[in-house]
Amino acid sequence: MERTEQPPQPDRSEPERADRSAAAGSGQPGGVTRRALLGTAGAGLVVGASAGAAGAAALDRHPAPAPAPAAGPGGGLGAARVPFHGAHQAGILEPQQARVQLAAFDLADGAGREGLRSLLRRWSRTAARLAAGEPADEFENQVALDAGPCSLTVTFGFGAALFDKTGLADRRPAALEPLPSFPADALDPARGDGDLFVQIGADDALVAVHALRVLQRQAAGTAALRWQAAGFARTPGATAHPVTGRNLMGQIDGTNNPRPGEEGFADKVFCTAGGDRQAWLAGGSFLVFRRIRMLLDNWEALPTDRQERVIGRRKSDGSPLSAPAGAGESTPVDLAAQGPDGVLAIPADAHVRVAAPAANGGAAMLRRGFSYHDGLLPDGAPDAGLLFLAFQADPRRGFTPVQRRLSRGDGLSRFLRHEASGLYAVPPGAPEGGYVGQTLLEP
Numbered sequence: 300m301e302r303t304e305q306p307p308q309p310d311r312s313e314p315e316r317a318d319r320s321a322a323a324g325s326g327q328p329g330g331v332t333r334r335a336l337l338g339t340a341g342a343g344l345v346v347g348a349s350a351g352a353a354g355a356a357a358l359d360r361h362p363a364p365a366p367a368p369a370a371g372p373g374g375g376l377g378a379a380r381v382p383f384h385g386a387h388q389a390g391i392l393e394p395q396q397a398r399v400q401l402a403a404f405d406l407a408d409g410a411g412r413e414g415l416r417s418l419l420r421r422w423s424r425t426a427a428r429l430a431a432g433e434p435a436d437e438f439e440n441q442v443a444l445d446a447g448p449c450s451l452t453v454t455f456g457f458g459a460a461l462f463d464k465t466g467l468a469d470r471r472p473a474a475l476e477p478l479p480s481f482p483a484d485a486l487d488p489a490r491g492d493g494d495l496f497v498q499i500g501a502d503d504a505l506v507a508v509h510a511l512r513v514l515q516r517q518a519a520g521t522a523a524l525r526w527q528a529a530g531f532a533r534t535p536g537a538t539a540h541p542v543t544g545r546n547l548m549g550q551i552d553g554t555n556n557p558r559p560g561e562e563g564f565a566d567k568v569f570c571t572a573g574g575d576r577q578a579w580l581a582g583g584s585f586l587v588f589r590r591i592r593m594l595l596d597n598w599e600a601l602p603t604d605r606q607e608r609v610i611g612r613r614k615s616d617g618s619p620l621s622a623p624a625g626a627g628e629s630t631p632v633d634l635a636a637q638g639p640d641g642v643l644a645i646p647a648d649a650h651v652r653v654a655a656p657a658a659n660g661g662a663a664m665l666r667r668g669f670s671y672h673d674g675l676l677p678d679g680a681p682d683a684g685l686l687f688l689a690f691q692a693d694p695r696r697g698f699t700p701v702q703r704r705l706s707r708g709d710g711l712s713r714f715l716r717h718e719a720s721g722l723y724a725v726p727p728g729a730p731e732g733g734y735v736g737q738t739l740l741e742p
Contacts, residue, residue, distance in 0.1 A: 376502055376535060377447035383427040385728040386582055387569065388735060390454035391665070391690050392559055395544075396500040399530045399669045400511045401588070401686060403458070403493025403721065404522035412465040416740045418495075418521045419455070422514055423734035426453035429510050438516040443509035449502040453510060455735045456496035456586050456723030464494065470739060473575040474585055474693045475724050481706040481717070490590060490719035493525040498586075498688065502535060526719070528590065530669030530686040543617060543628060547670050547683055548598055548714075550610055551617030554628045555651075557663050568665045570692050579738040582727030584690045587664070587698040590671075590719035593684040598714045609710045611649030619651065620644045648710035659704055664689035664697045684715070694722060 381389045406415065425435050432448040462471035497514060501507040515524055533544040546552040557564050570585070572578040598606065607613050611620055617628030621636035621644040634652055636644040645652050656663050667690065672683040691697035706712060729735045 377449050378432075379450045379502070380432060380448040381430060381450055381452050383423070383430040383453065383729070384731050384733075387584075388452075388454045388725060388728045389430065390452035390498050390500055391568070391584060391667070391725070393450070393452060393500075395532050395667050395669065396450050396452070396507075397502045397532055397534045398500065398504045398507045399532075399686065400497075400499040400507045400527070401530070401688075402497045402499075402511060402515070402527045403491075403525045404495040404497070404518055405525045406461065406464050406494045406522050407520060410464070410521050412467065412740065414521045415461070415465050415736070418518060419736040419740070420734045421517050422453075422455065422497075423729050425513060425517060426510070429453070429506075429513070435513045438513050440509065440512060442512065443503070443506045446503050446506050449506045451499070451501045451506055451510060453514075454498040454500075454586075454725065456498075456725045457736070457739075458492055458494045458496065458721065458723055460492075461494040467739065470577055470579065472570075472577050472580055472585075472724050474695055475722060476695075478587070478694065478720060478722050479699060479703070481702055483706065483712065484717050484720075486720050487718055490526045490528075491588070491721045493721060495522055496586065496588070496721060496723040528671060528686055530671045532669050546668075546685060547593055547595060547672070548606070549614055550606075550612065551614075551628055552668075553666070554612070554617055555632075555655075556666050567663050567692055567697070568690050579742060580724060580726065581738075584692065584725045585694050585697075586721075586723045586725050587687070587689045587691070587694055588719075588721040588723070589685075589687040589717050591685045591687050592682065592716045592718050594714045594716065595681045595683060608646050608649065609714070611645040611651035620649075646710065648708055650705075650709055650711040653705055653709045654701065659701045662697050662701050664691040664701070690725065 381393055383389055410418075421437075425437075428435060430448055430451050430453065459471060459475045459477070462468050462475075497511070499507045499510045499514075501510070511527070518524075543551045543553045557567055568584055570576055570580045570583050572581040601609070603614055607620060611632070612618065612628070613620065613624060616625060618624065618626040618630055619632040621633035622630045632645065632651055632655065634643075634645060634655065634657075638644050652658065667688045669686045669688070670684070671686050672681065674682055676682050689698055726736050727738060729737060
């Protein structure tokens with residue numbers, strides 16, 4: 300799947316990162332960190348601040364600027380928190396964190412609908428506590444004892460087989476049909492699909508791992524781990540000025556990702572009821588996961604100018620080849636621009652040309668991918684690349700047509716191998732006192 304179109308990555312120094320969903324203050328309710336509740340040194344309270352919608356109720360997780368907590372045990376990067384409860388699940392609209400843990404589980408034989416309901420209640424209760432910086436109420440292992448919530452988000456999704464195993468086949472969304480095969484796919488079924496999908500993001504690796512371990516232990520007897528993957532992105536505050544993040548190919552990655560507040564954004568990302576869409580999924584989304592290995596040895600053998608022609612952008616600042624050097628990544632791409640010799644400035648098979656919404660009937664997705672590096676393969680090549688994650692209202696009109704076009708005409712495809720895949724229905728968020736999946740299981 301396309302590589303250069305990941306989510307926008309502003310420079311998130313500690314104060315800016317905390318502005319996302321936390322504000323310092325006193326005399327207001329707030330979540331106490333694991334550190335305080337487990338008897339360690341006292342930590343300051345962080346007040347969750349949720350902003351109003353940006354054009355739609357779907358956008359209620361983008362907070363207005365707020366004073367940042369001071370650096371230290373009770374403030375700074377570790378104190379930033381994202382509320383678990385809301386109209387949409389956390390982990391979709393927020394800027395991606397520095398670390399991610401992805402996992403999929405398969406329901407145990409006989410677990411059924413009641414087993415799933417019980418598990419989702421436990422998971423939702425636990426995710427809400429951890430997102431607030433509180434310890435898990437069961438299976439707490441103190442792995443993240445000294446940390447605040449670190450912008451932790453936990454996002455759940457349902458695979459197609461889940462509906463058959465729980466007697467809910469009549470409520471399976473039509474858009475949850477299997478993704479088609481694409482040329483050059485080399486998919487390993489053991490590393491994809493699954494009945495239950497979990498995305499855990501955080502700005503601290505231990506916080507993310509701790510959350511996954513607790514959820515895994517809570518699932519024992521009801522669901523078993525099918526696969527797991529770990530990824531990373533740029534650490535907030537690592538750059539001296541705001542810049543979109545880079546991937547393992549060295550390219551600025553995410554320039555043209557849809558942004559909340561843009562016209563039609565919610566319609567591209569979130570589901571509505573009506574037509575062939577299930578009412579229980581209104582406010583939810585669909586998630587496509589792909590584990591895409593980058594052939595880095597081949598890529599790095601190309602000179603920089605050749606790499607830039609494959610992508611259609613300069614590596615230095617992300618500016619399109621249709622604009623002068625130094626124009627900046629936000630400069631609009633001119634697909635008709637020609638050089639002095641009359642040749643297209645952006646080659647016919649350049650990634651930005653083939654992936655452009657204009658070339659795909661306006662199809663767009665909200666990409667939220669992370670890099671991974673899992674050592675070396677037996678042949679000595681890096682086992683590294685992109686954990687591609689894309690949220691969309693309907694994969695039949697988002698991922699599938701775009702990937703079909705990319706697989707046939709994208710010059711970048713020579714340097715990529717799709718090795719795992721998954722498609723999941725992502726339920727709407729849970730209200731206070733509720734749980735994710737409640738609209739499906741308790742209509």
